Amino acid sequence: MSTPAYDAGRLALMLNELRLPTIGRLWPEFAERSDKEGWQATRLIGALLEHELAERAKRRIERHRAESHLDPTKTLATFDFSMVPMVSKAHVMALATGDSWLEKGATALLFGPPGAGKSHLGCAIGHALIDAGYRVLFTRTSELVQKLQAARQSLQLPxxxxxxxxxxxxxxxxxxxxxxxxxxxxxxxxxxxxRYERRSLLITANQPFSGWNDVFPDPGMTVAAIDRLVHHSTIFEMNVESYRRRTASDKQNSRRRQSSGDNHQQGATTMTG
Incomplete structure (x- = not known):
């Protein structure tokens, strides 16, 4: 029995119908190579399917990163762990894999003054989790509260x-x-x-728990919220000087040293002249 032949146009239509764009793009090149090198059919099919799956995974990660609203510059690669020596890099890298704590719906809490790197670290963990196949949303708490309140007013909160x-x-x-x-x-x-014990939260806050009475409508709700958050939680205390303040101070000191050096050089030139 002879093997039916398919022209390129018909193959393209079928692959488009099956939503296999990567195979549709690569099959002519792979088929030509297969004919020349005498590949078995399973090798050809397997190679094409591997590329299709890899491209799908890549596109999925790109979609998830776009919907996350994460700052693209705030990654683990750009986070300076030396500036927050109280934070264990090994512990952060374990969180970045996501496996155990996300399955439990656990919580990560990052406390510290403004500029300590809390948002950067949170974003960095988020990016790593997206790379690992998870879906992440980054939002300012006040913005999400406004959206949820609007949903409640229109009876759409659930x-x-x-x-x-x-x-x-x-x-x-x-x-x-x-x-x-x-x-x-x-x-x-x-x-x-x-989300308690079902889906995870990562929270950054400038104030310790003792300051959260300003957030919730009454003390009882504050206690109940904290109780749920700390039940399965990882807490990082990032009590360091503001990174922005340190950067500004370093720049100012650098300018002072440069200015001092210029004045010294100018004085030496005047004396020799």
Missing amino acids: SALAKLDRFDLIILDDLSYARKDQAETSVLFELIAE
């Missing part, structure tokens, strides 16, 4: 919380800036309660 469920990790940045006098932050408690 639906809004359900949509957030597709993310394996939500990074709530600057929780301390969410104030109960700016929005009805009880929706934030509902998010925490909804």
Whole structure:
């Protein structure tokens, strides 16, 4: 029995119908190489499928990174662990794999003053998790509170919380800036309660737990929120001087040294002249 022949146009239509664009792009080159080198059919099919799957994974990661709203510059490669010696790099790298803590719906809490690198570290973990195949959302806490409050007013809060469920990790940045006098932050408690032991949160905050009474509408809700967050949690205390302040200070000192050197050189030139 002779093997049926397929012209290129028909193959292209079938591959397009099956949504296999990578195979559609590569098969002529691979088929020619297969004919020349005498590949078995399984090798040809396997090679094409491997490339298709690799491209799909790449596109999926690109989509997940775009939807995450993570700062593309804040990665583990650009995070200076020497500036926060109290943070274990090994511990962070373990979190970046995601396996154990995301499956438990556990929480990561990053405390420290403004400029300590909390947002950078949170973003860096988020990028690594996307590379590992997880879905991540980065958002300022106050912005998410406003969106959830709008959803509550339109009787859509359960639906809004359900949509957030597709993310394996939500990074709530600057929780301390969410104030109960700016929005009805009880929706934030509902998010925490909804995700408890199911989906993970990573929270950055300038204030320790003792300062969270300014965030939630009443002390009882504050206690309940903290209780849920710390039950399965990793806590990083990043109590260091602001990176921005250190950078500005270093630049100022550099200018002073340069100015001093120029004045010294100018004085020497005047004396020799």
